[in-house]
Amino acid sequence: xxxxxxxxxxxxxxxxxxxxxxASWFRIYEMFQFGSFHMYGIMGSAVVIGMIGVQWLKKxxxxxxxxxxxxxTPKDKGVKRYLFGGIIFGLGWGLVGACPGPMYTLVxxxxxxxxxxxxxxxxxxxxxxxxxxxxxx
Numbered sequence: 001x002x003x004x005x006x007x008x009x010x011x012x013x014x015x016x017x018x019x020x021x022x023a024s025w026f027r028i029y030e031m032f033q034f035g036s037f038h039m040y041g042i043m044g045s046a047v048v049i050g051m052i053g054v055q056w057l058k059k060x061x062x063x064x065x066x067x068x069x070x071x072x073t074p075k076d077k078g079v080k081r082y083l084f085g086g087i088i089f090g091l092g093w094g095l096v097g098a099c100p101g102p103m104y105t106l107v108x109x110x111x112x113x114x115x116x117x118x119x120x121x122x123x124x125x126x127x128x129x130x131x132x133x134x135x136x137x
Contacts, residue, residue, distance in 0.1 A: 002065050002066065005065065010104075013101070013105075014104065014105045014108050017101060017102055017105040018105050018108075018109055020042060021038070022039065022042050022101075022102060022105075023098065023101075023102035023105040023106055023109070025097035025098065027039055028093070028097050028098065028102075029097065032094055057070060080136075081135075081136075092121075096117050098114070098117065100121065103117060103118050103121065104118075
């Protein structure tokens with residue numbers, strides 16, 4: 001049952017991404033060219049909704065679907081790793097024209113060429129998992 005809930009949430013997320021044109025390469029290109037507020041509005045509203053949601057989760061002490069307590073602890077501070085990771089993420093996003101959420105949306109929309117990008121993302125994640133313990137904190 002839990003898997004069906006996650007699948008339904010993912011399908012709804014994909015539909016919203018596609019209908020809002022957040023998965024559109026042209027919209028992403030516009031954003032990087034500062035030609036349109038569209039994507040900034042989507043991301044800004046997501047940040048505000050996320051902040052409200054996290055505060056609500058903390059206040060209500062909501063449990064996860066499996067009944068365990070949610071652990072919303074602050075992450076370790078470290079400028080270098082976030083800067084380096086952000087640069088890699090941004091370069092990949094700019095070159096490919098899609099971040100991880102829209103990649104799956106584009107697969108669902110039937111864009112065959114995105115499978116090559118998705119394969120590269122999966123391989124990159126695999127290698128990160130292998131190297132994570134060896135990277136500086």
